[in-house]
Amino acid sequence: MSGTAPVLLVEQRDGYRVLTLNRPQRLNAFDAGLQAVLRQALAEAGSDPACRAVLLAGAGRGFCAGQDLAEPGLTDPDVDLGAVLDRGWNALVAALRGLPKPVVCAVQGVAAGAGASVALACDITLAAEDAKFSQAFIRIGLIPDSGATWMLPRLVGPARARALAMLGDTISGAEAASMGMVYRAVPAASLMAEAESLCARLARLPADALAATKRVLDAAEGNTLEEQLALEAAVQRDLGRSADYAEGVAAFQQKRPARFEGAPE
The missing domain is CATH 3.90.226.10 (2-enoyl-CoA Hydratase; Chain A, domain 1)
Known part of the structure; x- marks a missing residue:
């Protein structure tokens, strides 16, 4: 109306x-x-x-x-x-x-x-x-x-x-x-x-890592420890190949703030 x-x-x-x-x-x-x-x-x-x-x-x-x-x-x-x-x-x-x-x-x-x-x-x-x-x-x-x-x-x-x-x-x-x-x-x-x-x-944080964190924490409620360890390894494998991981490591080594993909200025 x-x-x-x-x-x-x-x-x-x-x-x-x-x-x-x-x-x-x-x-x-x-x-x-x-x-x-x-x-x-x-x-x-x-x-x-x-x-x-x-x-x-x-x-x-x-x-x-x-x-x-x-x-x-x-x-x-x-x-x-x-x-x-x-x-x-x-x-x-x-x-x-x-x-x-x-x-x-x-x-x-x-x-x-x-x-x-x-x-x-x-x-x-x-x-x-x-x-x-x-x-x-x-x-x-x-x-x-x-x-x-x-x-x-x-x-x-x-x-x-x-x-x-x-x-x-x-x-x-x-x-x-x-x-x-x-x-x-x-x-x-x-x-x-x-x-x-x-x-x-x-x-300003890495979007893919935040989404993955949300997903694996939810999965933990129903997983055994062994299942959760395997899930963490699989997710970490993918994130370790991301541009955000490379940027995060570079920023740490260069002692500067990280600038993650797509983050606002």
């Missing part, structure tokens, strides 16, 4: 792209439209060689409250929530994990339910110290989803994961950082500046 604000804001920076969830009146809760637009934006970022990293953020006073329960059909007695996950949330989490570029997430305010899952699915998550993370599913008779049951135990350990999932407690960004759920907590006033600085730094 003419004059309606876009549900996702897309801004191009020097070497990276900022994607901002823009339903602040709903605490950036997702409906099917926002999910589709964000998946499309991730696909476009993935295919753009000038975009070497992605920053995901939320407009207004919260990052994301999860699923918008006001979306038609979600409270019908015969609703198929498994289908809702398959066509929406699961595809979105897979897109974030599968993007061959690092995704930084900046969490302010609320990150609840599947909104927290989206934040945890990103590669590097920064949180405001007073952000509020919650596995709120239990409060409406559901289990954590959108990858939360896979990610939480790996990030915080099984004991904390079970407590967070079963109790639905709200924890601060500072608490989330202290238990390893997120990379770092920072003062709210500096959150976006810190996140953008991280993205600018990632944009």
